[in-house]
Amino acid sequence: MSKQMTEMLKGTLEGIVLATVALRPAYGYEITARLREEGFSDIVEGTVYALLIRIEKRGLVDVEKVPSEKGPPRKVYSLNALGIEYLEEFWGTWKFLTERIERLHQEIDNQQKQGD
Amino acid sequence: MSKQMTEMLKGTLEGIVLATVALRPAYGYEITARLREEGFSDIVEGTVYALLIRIEKRGLVDVEKVPSEKGPPRKVYSLNALGIEYLEEFWGTWKFLTERIERLHQEIDNQQKQGD
């Protein structure tokens, strides 16, 4: 993982995982695997599990233990009402940030065009 | 500042400041003020100054001391070749992240529409 990406994930990985769970309930190992498929190739399991415990403690998700055919029981997480609310807030914060960064990017772009 | 925004700024504030300086050279107090005007109303000075010292140490910016009419001399930062390269990398990482988050957002949106 590039250092840049690691730092950028701080504050966004939580939203990404909440959104993943919002799409459909999932357990840690599955979430980690899905993130890796999505291109976050170097996400470590420990990071995801720690995050899941965090959001569980904050009461954003409900947890259900489900036996697995191939290993220890799975902790299946699903977004509850508080989690949905929190995810909405995340989209808002994210939108605010992307708009400002996008604006900066375009200002630089325009400047470069004028410099030709 | 919301806790969400604080965490989200980790890893992105650096790019925001680099982009701000790329637009035109600037000094710390000015950058802080500009960020506040842009909507990052609760950015603290200490954060920006610490970040500037960091990117200076990494050799991403050049610094020039310029006397001020109204206070201590200003440290004017401008992006150098290495900084420009680094900023390009930032845009790449940022694009990767926004694409994936945007995709997640739309998948949830589509799901909600189907759920009607």
Added chain:
DNA sequence: ATCTACTACTCTGCATTACTGAGTACCACT
């Protein structure tokens, strides 16, 4: 002259978060 206010930069300690790297446990197959 000194007090206040604004400009401008610095510094220490803290909270949060992701990574590293190791460990535990359960099951299937050889």
Added chain:
DNA sequence: AGTGGTACTCAGTAATGCAGAGTAGTAGAT
């Protein structure tokens, strides 16, 4: 017994932003 894949846990570390205080320079008010 040993290997490999599934599934979760945990201690220690690095990086970053915030809180809050401090230092300094200039100008105008008291």
